[in-house]
C-alpha cells in the first residue's frame with residue numbers, strides 16, 4: 001500500500017505533512033506535498049483524510065486484491081465519505097459519521 005499525490009490538485013496547505021506519523025511527507029520546491037520512501041508508508045490513511053482537495057490517492061495493496069484500485073476521501077461536515085475507485089472505473093462510497101465512528 002502507498003499513496004500518490006496529484007500535484008495539479010495539491011494546494012500546498014501542509015495538512016498531510018502535519019499528520020503523517022512517519023514524517024514521510026514534505027514540501028517540494030513549489031510547496032506541493034511529496035512523499036519520501038513510499039515503501040515506508042504503512043497505510044494509516046491519516047493524510048488522505050486531511051486532504052480537502054482529494055489530491056492524495058491511497059492505492060490498495062495486491063494482498064487485499066487491490067489490482068490498481070485506489071481510495072480517496074471527501075469530508076462533509078461530520079461525514080467522511082470513503083470512495084474506492086476500481087480498475088474498471090466503478091466507484092463505491094462508504095459514509096462514516098464521526099459522531100458514530102466508535103459505535104458498535
Ligand code: SF4
Pocket residue numbers: 005009010011012013014015016017032033050051052053054055056
Ligand atoms: S493535504 Fe492535500 S492539498 Fe494539502 S499539502 Fe497535502 S496533498 Fe497538498
Ligand code: SF4
Pocket residue numbers: 003019020021022023024025035040041042043044045046047048
Ligand atoms: S498513509 Fe499514513 S503513513 Fe502513509 S503517507 Fe499517509 S499519513 Fe504517512
